[in-house]
Amino acid sequence: MSGNGFTTCLWFDGDAEAAADYYLSVFKDGRLGRIARYTEANPEVEGSVMTVEFEINGQRFVGLNGGPQFHFTEAVSFQIDCADESEADYYYDALTRDGGQESACGWVKDRFGVSWQVIPPGAVDLVSDPDPKRAARAMAAMMKMKKLDVAQMRRAADAG
Structure with missing residues (x-):
């Protein structure tokens, strides 16, 4: 390598x-x-x-x-841009298994303490929507989540 x-x-x-x-x-x-x-x-x-x-x-x-001497913190994380919901579920579950931990907004910490952001398709589009009110509603919904639920974020964005 x-x-x-x-x-x-x-x-x-x-x-x-x-x-x-x-x-x-x-x-x-x-x-x-x-x-x-x-x-x-x-x-x-x-x-x-x-x-x-x-x-x-x-x-x-x-x-x-x-x-x-040194430990991992959430200040550095790795983003996993998932192809579909099934892939997002796989990584979220795999990284939290055997001592990993859920955090907020799709972030997880694996059993070694390394932080990952599991991002299902569509999540970033919703929180960066050109309509700031839609983006704010999607972001508000996301802030209440551990594992990202894009369908719920979309419903929140559309609720205006």
Whole structure:
């Protein structure tokens, strides 16, 4: 996995390889790359995973086992633009399973603490409608949701 572009580095506290395996099980279009291990020259346990490269949905990542100093926050999240409602349901359910958490407005936090925005088709169009009153009604409806319901957002937008 090399070339131009960006690679997102995710800092883990010892479970980068488990996280990569997890993401490869959730996102079907993915592949595992190189795994680098700590050597005697590093402060961590020799032979333990230092970094693991993986790619999901065309996005390159490297998981770094850097220790307990840093944690994920909602200040950074990954948007999943879904092709249809079924795909949105799949990602929402998969990412909240086994210790993940629902948040607000389609955001979820997976079991490793990484934040994702699961966006069904039509949601962004509704909240960015050229008619500011329609957009405001759709946004008001969305703000009350955890998992996005585009049909409900559309009804709210049309209610004016």
